[in-house]
Amino acid sequence: MKKINIGLIGCGNVGSGVVKILRDKKTLLSEKIGLEINLKKICDKDLSSKRNVHIDKDLLTGDAKDIINDPQIDIVVELIGGLHPAKEFITEAIKKGKNIVTANKALLAEHGAELFALAKDTGKSIYFEASVGGGIPIIKALREGLVANKFNSVFGIVNGTSNFVLSEMSANNCEFHKALSEAKLRGFAEKDPTLDIEGLDSAHKLVILTYLCFGKLVSLKDVFIEGISRISLADINYAKELGFEIKLLAIAKKEDGQLQVRVHPTLIPENHLLSSVAGVFNAIYVSSDLAGNLLFYGPGAGQLSAASAVVSDLVDLTQDLKAGLFRPTMNSVEDKSITKLCKIDDVSGRYYIHFTVLDKPGVLAKIAGILAKFGISIASVSQKVKSHSQQAVPVVIIIHEAKEKNLRLALAAIDRLNVVKEKSVAIRIEEV
Amino acid sequence: MKKINIGLIGCGNVGSGVVKILRDKKTLLSEKIGLEINLKKICDKDLSSKRNVHIDKDLLTGDAKDIINDPQIDIVVELIGGLHPAKEFITEAIKKGKNIVTANKALLAEHGAELFALAKDTGKSIYFEASVGGGIPIIKALREGLVANKFNSVFGIVNGTSNFVLSEMSANNCEFHKALSEAKLRGFAEKDPTLDIEGLDSAHKLVILTYLCFGKLVSLKDVFIEGISRISLADINYAKELGFEIKLLAIAKKEDGQLQVRVHPTLIPENHLLSSVAGVFNAIYVSSDLAGNLLFYGPGAGQLSAASAVVSDLVDLTQDLKAGLFRPTMNSVEDKSITKLCKIDDVSGRYYIHFTVLDKPGVLAKIAGILAKFGISIASVSQKVKSHSQQAVPVVIIIHEAKEKNLRLALAAIDRLNVVKEKSVAIRIEEV
Numbered sequence: 001m002k003k004i005n006i007g008l009i010g011c012g013n014v015g016s017g018v019v020k021i022l023r024d025k026k027t028l029l030s031e032k033i034g035l036e037i038n039l040k041k042i043c044d045k046d047l048s049s050k051r052n053v054h055i056d057k058d059l060l061t062g063d064a065k066d067i068i069n070d071p072q073i074d075i076v077v078e079l080i081g082g083l084h085p086a087k088e089f090i091t092e093a094i095k096k097g098k099n100i101v102t103a104n105k106a107l108l109a110e111h112g113a114e115l116f117a118l119a120k121d122t123g124k125s126i127y128f129e130a131s132v133g134g135g136i137p138i139i140k141a142l143r144e145g146l147v148a149n150k151f152n153s154v155f156g157i158v159n160g161t162s163n164f165v166l167s168e169m170s171a172n173n174c175e176f177h178k179a180l181s182e183a184k185l186r187g188f189a190e191k192d193p194t195l196d197i198e199g200l201d202s203a204h205k206l207v208i209l210t211y212l213c214f215g216k217l218v219s220l221k222d223v224f225i226e227g228i229s230r231i232s233l234a235d236i237n238y239a240k241e242l243g244f245e246i247k248l249l250a251i252a253k254k255e256d257g258q259l260q261v262r263v264h265p266t267l268i269p270e271n272h273l274l275s276s277v278a279g280v281f282n283a284i285y286v287s288s289d290l291a292g293n294l295l296f297y298g299p300g301a302g303q304l305s306a307a308s309a310v311v312s313d314l315v316d317l318t319q320d321l322k323a324g325l326f327r328p329t330m331n332s333v334e335d336k337s338i339t340k341l342c343k344i345d346d347v348s349g350r351y352y353i354h355f356t357v358l359d360k361p362g363v364l365a366k367i368a369g370i371l372a373k374f375g376i377s378i379a380s381v382s383q384k385v386k387s388h389s390q391q392a393v394p395v396v397i398i399i400h401e402a403k404e405k406n407l408r409l410a411l412a413a414i415d416r417l418n419v420v421k422e423k424s425v426a427i428r429i430e431e432v
Numbered sequence: 433m434k435k436i437n438i439g440l441i442g443c444g445n446v447g448s449g450v451v452k453i454l455r456d457k458k459t460l461l462s463e464k465i466g467l468e469i470n471l472k473k474i475c476d477k478d479l480s481s482k483r484n485v486h487i488d489k490d491l492l493t494g495d496a497k498d499i500i501n502d503p504q505i506d507i508v509v510e511l512i513g514g515l516h517p518a519k520e521f522i523t524e525a526i527k528k529g530k531n532i533v534t535a536n537k538a539l540l541a542e543h544g545a546e547l548f549a550l551a552k553d554t555g556k557s558i559y560f561e562a563s564v565g566g567g568i569p570i571i572k573a574l575r576e577g578l579v580a581n582k583f584n585s586v587f588g589i590v591n592g593t594s595n596f597v598l599s600e601m602s603a604n605n606c607e608f609h610k611a612l613s614e615a616k617l618r619g620f621a622e623k624d625p626t627l628d629i630e631g632l633d634s635a636h637k638l639v640i641l642t643y644l645c646f647g648k649l650v651s652l653k654d655v656f657i658e659g660i661s662r663i664s665l666a667d668i669n670y671a672k673e674l675g676f677e678i679k680l681l682a683i684a685k686k687e688d689g690q691l692q693v694r695v696h697p698t699l700i701p702e703n704h705l706l707s708s709v710a711g712v713f714n715a716i717y718v719s720s721d722l723a724g725n726l727l728f729y730g731p732g733a734g735q736l737s738a739a740s741a742v743v744s745d746l747v748d749l750t751q752d753l754k755a756g757l758f759r760p761t762m763n764s765v766e767d768k769s770i771t772k773l774c775k776i777d778d779v780s781g782r783y784y785i786h787f788t789v790l791d792k793p794g795v796l797a798k799i800a801g802i803l804a805k806f807g808i809s810i811a812s813v814s815q816k817v818k819s820h821s822q823q824a825v826p827v828v829i830i831i832h833e834a835k836e837k838n839l840r841l842a843l844a845a846i847d848r849l850n851v852v853k854e855k856s857v858a859i860r861i862e863e864v
Contacts, residue, residue, distance in 0.1 A: 021580050021722065025580050028580070028582075028765060029579070029580060031765045032579060032760065032763070032765050033579075033760055034760040129577070134723070135578070135720075135722060135723025135724060135726070136723070136726060137572075137573045137576070137577020137578065140569075140572065140573070140576060140577045141569045141572070141573065141577070144569070144572060144576075144744060144747070144748065145561070145569020145572045145573070145741075145744050146567070146569065146740065146744065147461070147464060147465075147743070147744050147747045148453050148457050148460070148461060148740055148743040148744065148747070149740060150460075271708070273705065273708050273709075273729065276703070276705050276708050277705075283727075288567075288740075289736075290453065290567060290736040290737060290739065290740035291566070291567025291568070291730060291731070291736070291737045291740040291741075292567060292730055292731040292734065292736075292737050293730065293731070294567070294568060294728075294729060294730035295715075295727065295728075295729035295730070296726075296727075296728060296729075297705060297726060297727035297728075297729070298723060298724055298725065298726035298727070299723070299724040299725070302724065304721075304722040304723070304724075305722060305723045305724050307722065308578065308580055308581060308720075308722035308723040309577075309723070311579070311580040312576060312577050312578065312579050312580065315576070315579045315580070316576065319757065319759060319760075320755075322757070323752075323755035323756060323757035324755065325751065325754070325755035325757060327751060328464065328465055328466040328751075331464070333460060333463045333464050
């Protein structure tokens with residue numbers, strides 16, 4: 001049986017999972033693909049610590065060059081994460097004629113353009129199924145399964161940590177910090193969860209989804225990013241009363257020839273499928289011109305689910321290598337109906353706004369007056385009951401569609417009023 | 433640019449969609465795949481009637497042999513449906529060296545073993561993404577995206593008509609026949625909807641899903657099939673009170689080394705994602721050993737969604753042809769942990785049971801006594817309010833896990849009681 005040699009750089013959690021699958025499923029895979037995937041070398045900076053999978057000491061090296069320079073290795077799997085030296089390793093490996101499998105969303109979001117161009121120029125492939133949605137085969141679905149489709153929008157719950165925290169707040173009626181502690185306790189959040197909670201991880205994945213759906217590799221700085229750390233239990237409950245759940249969504253949306261690319265907490269109707277995505281699960285909801293609205297749901301992280309995606313990439317690559325095929329569908333085609341990126345200031349939408357005001361006559365009139373001055377009209381208002389400890393009362397307003405810029409100006413003016421006691425909270429509403 | 437010639441047999445609804453996509457997306461597809469998919473001939477028995485897409489008269493033929501015998505045609509797309517002459521056309525085409533794309537679930541469910549064997553022996557491929565779930569790329573996900581996974585179960589809402597009817601009953605509080613009329617009115621049900629409503633269409637798709645997940649092409653006669661025509665509005669509402677929705681599920685499930693393959697109305701917890709799948713939408717929920725629990729959701733039917741799946745198959749096949757590749761992952765590998773098919777009599781599960789009894793003392797005791805005699809224990813009982821017109825009252829019982837066979841015997845005995853006024857209704861409960 002023909003053998004394809006691969007080298008693995010980075011043998012942490014997901015890397016160990018790949019080793020385990022290639023060993024445990026050796027027979028199944030050979031039977032399915034008619035050749036053997038041979039793990040020839042493993043590079044890790046940590047050569048001594050225990051892993052939850054047995055690794056043959058002879059395969060281990062501390063020097064990535066032992067893999068990159070090995071002429072018998074056809075595919076390099078990069079699982080060290082982070083920008084450097086991952087970028088250098090991949091660049092070198094491609095130049096040495098290797099094909100790449102990676103789960104590195106940060107790297108692809110930051111340097112995808114350069115790496116994809118290099119791969120294309122040299123006739124090599126970069127596969128990255130594990131970079132978004134763990135074991136959910138979303139990359140393959142967008143690239144191959146929906147190959148004839150154009151996309152209108154993609155809405156993703158793509159960060160398990162944030163979704164766990166919001167679900168926990170909603171289901172157990174607890175505040176953000178308590179939910180985050182629970183996430184840490186259960187191993188769903190890093191010690192420093194900033195990247196997840198503040199939306200950067202979602203933004204990395206959104207850059208990749210945007211590339212697949214619209215053929216545009218947008219720069220990370222052009223993605224509007226807002227995390228969930230300012231979401232309070234009160235907001236979750238008020239939203240619920242209005243028939244909405246709050247989710248951290250990664251959104252890429254074509255409207256009037258402009259592409260919006262943004263990550264932020266979002267109110268979505270409670271009967272939408274995305275509202276039912278609880279805990280650390282991920283889901284990607286795409287709207288396409290032929291296949292309609294589709295949802296892909298599954299665990300967004302985990303050793304074996306991400307490794308499952310890596311191995312599916314390996315299988316595809318081995319088929320390509322066996323046939324001497326470079327799969328041109330790897331290259332996304334730019335959606336030429338998009339004329340420009342839409343700045344967040346120019347995005348229009350409905351909003352949920354939570355004001356904290358003194359319970360005095362005339363307050364609502366003042367707020368409504370300022371909103372009207374900026375051309376913003378109110379769809380509904382409700383004043384919430386004041387708790388004993390509160391000096392001020394919460395007022396929740398839903399506004400009709402307005403431009404973000406106008407809303408920001410209005411809110412700044414409102415927040416300067418004497419009767420307003422806390423910075424107002426505005427959360428976007430999406431019909432999805 | 434290299435050209436791959438295809439022939440289309442059957443230019444009805446989906447066929448016209450394929451013609452439309454190949455024409456409207458010609459540039460996009462060429463750009464993505466680096467070659468041209470050329471629709472060389474179209475065969476349809478109806479050469480005169482108007483279609484919603486323009487078809488060049490020169491391409492049309494009334495004789496499938498014009499396609500099957502054309503040495504320049506590499507791929508035959510079969511979209512006539514039904515068993516004959518579809519089977520003969522495909523068999524002939526394979527023998528003439530063509531690869532096949534089909535959406536014909538009935539044919540694959542009935543004669544898949546023979547056709548797949550023929551294709552394998554001759555080194556040709558049969559692609560069938562459009563056979564299950566319309567435009568949802570579920571076949572590709574199971575075969576390629578989850579290539580390293582073993583599956584524990586697959587639960588599918590795979591018939592849009594039935595799901596529309598059940599959703600309509602549930603959402604609009606109407607009886608089966610009213611919901612079915614509405615489905616017909618809106619074009620979601622055929623004039624004779626038996627195939628959809630009685631579960632046979634779901635069973636066809638289940639045979640295909642079972643083949644992909646477990647590598648076994650079960651015979652249609654080994655699939656237990658029960659439709660939704662006996663589901664009443666009362667049952668939907670009682671189930672709702674208990675926290676369940678009723679869905680027609682296609683289920684393949686491995687338990688204790690035995691494979692259960694069955695289609696029937698099922699109570700599933702209302703907070704499960706499958707419960708939120710409304711209208712004509714389809715969803716397939718799979719449980720896998722590596723990637724965990726995944727859901728794939730989208731429109732299960734429709735001209736362009738099914739055609740989108742056909743075109744994705746065409747694209748895959750053109751890549752294979754260009755590279756001279758036969759993709760061995762096309763062949764499912766048998767799950768050897770399965771020792772036998774489990775007969776429906778031997779399936780164990782929880783049940784919802786609806787009795788219609790006289791409102792007299794001792795009735796419940798009689799029912800409970802018979803259930804106990806067959807080793808069946810009751811989890812909950814509730815007697816429903818009698819409406820004015822009723823002589824008898826509904827009693828709803830949930831039982832703990834019991835064997836189907838024992839339950840059937842118990843129900844037959846109960847139904848013979850004088851105090852029981854209608855045939856009892858038993859619906860399986862799945863935890864999913």
